[in-house]
Amino acid sequence: GAVVSQHPSRVICKSGTSVKIECRSLDFQATTMFWYRQFPKQSLMLMATSNEGSKATYEQGVEKDKFLINHASLTLSTLTVTSAHPEDSSFYICSARSAGTYEQYFGPGTRLTVT
Amino acid sequence: AQSVTQLDSQVPVFEEAPVELRCNYSSSVSVYLFWYVQYPNQGLQLLLKYLSGSTLVESINGFEAEFNKSQTSFHLRKPSVHISDTAEYFCAVSEPGNTGKLIFGQGTTLQVKP
Numbered sequence: 001g002a003v004v005s006q007h008p009s010r011v012i013c014k015s016g017t018s019v020k021i022e023c024r025s026l027d028f029q030a031t032t033m034f035w036y037r038q039f040p041k042q043s044l045m046l047m048a049t050s051n052e053g054s055k056a057t058y059e060q061g062v063e064k065d066k067f068l069i070n071h072a073s074l075t076l077s078t079l080t081v082t083s084a085h086p087e088d089s090s091f092y093i094c095s096a097r098s099a100g101t102y103e104q105y106f107g108p109g110t111r112l113t114v115t
Numbered sequence: 116a117q118s119v120t121q122l123d124s125q126v127p128v129f130e131e132a133p134v135e136l137r138c139n140y141s142s143s144v145s146v147y148l149f150w151y152v153q154y155p156n157q158g159l160q161l162l163l164k165y166l167s168g169s170t171l172v173e174s175i176n177g178f179e180a181e182f183n184k185s186q187t188s189f190h191l192r193k194p195s196v197h198i199s200d201t202a203e204y205f206c207a208v209s210e211p212g213n214t215g216k217l218i219f220g221q222g223t224t225l226q227v228k229p
Contacts (some may be wrong), residue, residue: 004158032215043205043219044159093158097215102147102166104217106158 003027004096006107013084013114021079021110023094029074030096034104035067038091050077084114117142119208121220129228130198136191136223138180138206146208148189149217150180153203162204165189176200201227 003026013019023033032051036044048064050056050071058064066088068080077096081088091111095104122137140146147166151159163174170182180191189206206220 006158034216043221044217046216046218049214049216091156095159095217102209102211102215103161103164104215106151106160108158109156111156 002103002105004030004094004105004107006092006094006110008110009108010111011113013112015085015114016083018080018082019084019112021081021092021094021112023077023079023096023107025075025096025098025105028096028098028105030077031074031099032097033071033077034095034097035069035077035079036093036095038093038109040091044093047079081112084112086114088112089114117146117208117210117218119206119218119220121204121206121223123223124221125224125226127226127228128196131195133194134192134196134200134225136204136206136225138189138191138220140187140189140206140208142187142208142210144210147211148180148182149207149209150178150189150191151205151207151219153205153222155202159205162191196225196227198227198229200225 005024007022035047038044047062048056048058056069071077093109095106097104120139128134149164150162163172165182173179178193204223207217
């Protein structure tokens with residue numbers, strides 16, 4: 001149980017285009033989802049926290065207009081990187097948590113490369 | 116503000132030797148503590164957690180960690196490592212509460228050599 005999927009696993013896009021990454025909780029209801037960014041050989045940096053049906057809360061320094069997060073249902077959250085640039089290339093990981101629990105379940109990550 | 120420090124960026128060790136990965140945290144309130152493992156190009160898997168109760172927690176694959184409040188530490192140990200334990204290990208802290216935000220340490224690469 002407690003499986004989180006991400007799609008796509010890898011994506012290459014051209015500079016200036018937008019990319020959408022999906023995060024799904026497959027066997028539980030995710031009232032809260034988190035989006036992280038990880039650079040090579042570095043730790044995970046929390047980008048934003050989203051609760052189902054409400055606006056995401058972004059961490060300091062994260063551009064909310066560039067990284068659009070939607071958590072429209074209890075099993076799906078999306079991260080859209082708008083007008084992507086090469087510096088947005090990174091490994092994006094989502095996690096999900098159900099109500100009343102403290103454990104986060106992580107997705108396998110999405111490798112974004114912007115050319 | 117909370118922070119997590121993993122004192123070793125890389126830990127090379129021979130197979131079947133014991134290992135300790137160190138983790139220290141700072142927080143002005145009580146915390147929950149976690150160790151996660153990440154294999155190459157994969158997401159994170161929970162290894163073990165401390166929420167309350169016994170300060171010694173164990174995982175199913177032989178790892179254990181001990182919460183030491185006075186030293187604000189949560190070091191991860193295994194008495195005998197396997198090649199398959201080679202991975203990146205992250206210590207994380209969370210404040211009890213509704214947000215559930217995790218603050219991660221910098222990570223420690225465990226390299227198990229034959």
